[in-house]
Amino acid sequence: MKNSRIILAIILGVISQAVLAQTPKGSVLIQNATVLTVTNGNLEDTDVLVEDGIIKRIGQDLNAPNGVEVIDATGKFLMPGIIDAHSHQGLDVVNEASAPITSEVQMKDVVNPTSIGLYRALAGGVTVSHAMHGSANVIGGQNATLKHRWGTMNPEDIIMKDAPRTIKFALGENPTRVHGRGNGIQPRTRMGVEAVIRNGFNEALQYKKEWEEFNSNSGSSTNPPKYNERLQTLADILDGKIIIHCHSYRADEIYMLINVARDFGIDKLVFQHTNEGFKVAPEIAEYTMGASVFADWWAYKFEVYYSTAYNAAILSRNGAVTSINSDSGELIRHLYHEAAKTQRYGGLTDEEALALITINPARQLGIDDKIGSIEEGKHGDLVIFNEHPLSVYAIPQMTFVDGIKYFDINEDEDDQRLSVSPTEMVEPIYLTEENHRCMQGTIRFYGESLFQHSH
């Protein structure tokens, strides 16, 4: 009797664990909104029904199935959840700055779902972010794509598992400062940066060949080659299994990596920051998956002195897939406003501007079949705005991920923290929040004042 109770408890425990481990998905009917689909124009006075996390129907006078919450969005604007292709929110650590190549490192190992930056991003309509390794190394760690399912303590719950693998590369001032000037090893120049990448890929080719030879004589008595996670990851890049997201600024270094990628047959390549991307826009459009840029940041370091706020417009008009990202705990809260700046700087249309923060970053992350637009069959990641999201006065009202509401301006509490450090007797006050974190973990190479702008 006693034993059977214990067994029952164990079974129940296992079942509840299994249920809890599933991604939470919700249902909701949003009525009478101006729906900005991004891919199929704007639909006035339209309803969107999400069932079990998926957009089931878009139309007029839809009925809510039993028990499904109905939200009246009359006079409001509904757009796809905003996607940030370059973020460091929700990460405990950013840089493994110990070698020029650290492709074995995984950002999914340092995901912190209680980071308040994720909630602030939701309050800015951002439902998905690309949590990246920093820019200290030429080939950095593998990134994690996060879904902002606020409220969980389990890192697994916010990792978007069906997103493709991506990896961080970095060119220019950051890796040459950290390794060349900081540690006295290659690379100290942009020539060295290219050499590090080519050396890495060539070594990976040899490694791959050793394994292929071993596998082709299976049954023979030779010992297998020694497993090497770093080289295996580079081999996976060569096999097209991983999308490169490369921190870059100057046109010459962008062009260099395009040539390297073409030499090694790599076409899954996205440039990040890309301040001088406008100078090589035809090449970026022809040979890569595009560029993810700031709306207007420039002049915080020398390699971004010759920038232009018209960068996103030039890239877009040249046919490059273009997105606007934050790389900042501050900017991530108003990416819709950052996208709107392309109307002043280059006169992009509403659709073009909204694509910069929705379908285009989804393409660059390899998840455009799932998110990035309001279409039947896509995830129920949605934001309701009080005004058109490209208006400077627009304020996000509600944010949904997989049909579940994680932000509601009317239910927002002052203190939204999920965990409070017991060692903090008095909560610290930060005059300048450290919100630009590409170089976090490499502070010894910076003066304090420089740390504020260290992308």
Added chain:
Amino acid sequence: MKKINNLLFAFLLAWMPFMASAQIDGEFIKPRTGTFLLKNATVMTVTNGTLENASVLIKDGMIAGVGTNLPEDGAEVIDLSGMYIYPGLIDGGTSLGAVEVSSVAETVDNREIGNVTPNMEILTTINPNSVAIPVTRVSGVTTVLSKPVGGLFPGTAALINLNGYTPDQMYAGFRGVVMDFPSSARRGRFDRRSDEDIEKAKDEAVKEANEIWDNAVAFNEMSSNGAEMQYYPEMEQLAKVVAKELPLMIEVNAASDILNAIEWVKDKDIDVIFMGCDEGWRVAEELAESGIPVIAGPVQDLPTRSSDRYDAAYANPGKMMKAGVKVAIRTNEVENVRNLPFHAAYAAAYGMGKEEALKAVTIVAAEIFGVDDKYGSIEEGKMANLLVSTGDPFETSSDIMHVFIEGYRIPLSNRHIRLYQEFLERDPGLNK
């Protein structure tokens, strides 16, 4: 918002390098003065309401007339049908002109060595040819406070117009001695001092500030009594604050620090302006009661505490204003002072309202700097600092069509725009 049909779009695309944005203006390359009649516009005077179908006459650098029936009188006539005239925007706190590239130390001139250096004049290091200046003014920002940073008394800030070939030509009639009030807050997450160390450092800094202040009072008393003083430029500058020749501009942000700063200046008969006040909303009543004006911002900023509502910084100017504080707005930027209208718009959307937010970057800022007889509104007799836009200049979908600074018509071009013109349709393109 912007909607363009395909045909028009194709046409625009073809002409993009020349006309897609109103910020591109190849007509003239240097600012030029003259007599200008801006006709048929909606004039947002800020101080006297909105005038429909009105004109503004610019002559000798001044606004010579505002009304509906102004004579052309040989003026260069600019027809502004469907457009809006606003006063030039004023940023209450930047380091524009003093820093070129913030990570290149050789170009950073706003941060001198030393804790007490009030005699460091930012005006002397303003570079009239900073690339960021033309980048800024095409957004309609005509006037900024540029300030030093660093120690307890890092130097003396100055208000400048964004046109001129020497700092003196740019000077807009206001200077103030900056004080970075001893703080109990952390400068950032890299600031790993213990709570006790921070408190101790703050107390020591207050003690030092008090001693310095006592010296400045004594210096002023002796020198005004005709005593022959030793050369002591730091004290000479602080004595000007004691004598109310210059105001004291106090950078202070954490709530408890603001209260301490109010207490610190209470019994001192000096002119005081607070800057920053990130947590001003927490002590808005006390701030209002003190009567001290505040230059708030940046508005597009994170909350100071993890437990704060996500929009604490957006809502801060509005909350202080509603409590009765006189509030201007700053970006605290260098290269992106051009975002001032967007900071003001965020303050507007999150509680301040559009009208008050516009005042915060025009007439209220001018009042705080004591230059409201010359700047901050469209009124006859004021300097001709104004912008012309296709709509609300805070909206990114509006284009700024003209900018005038002290009567000079400013070319709406800069390096960002020239790069756009060159690279939108690069030649050769992909293949040579």
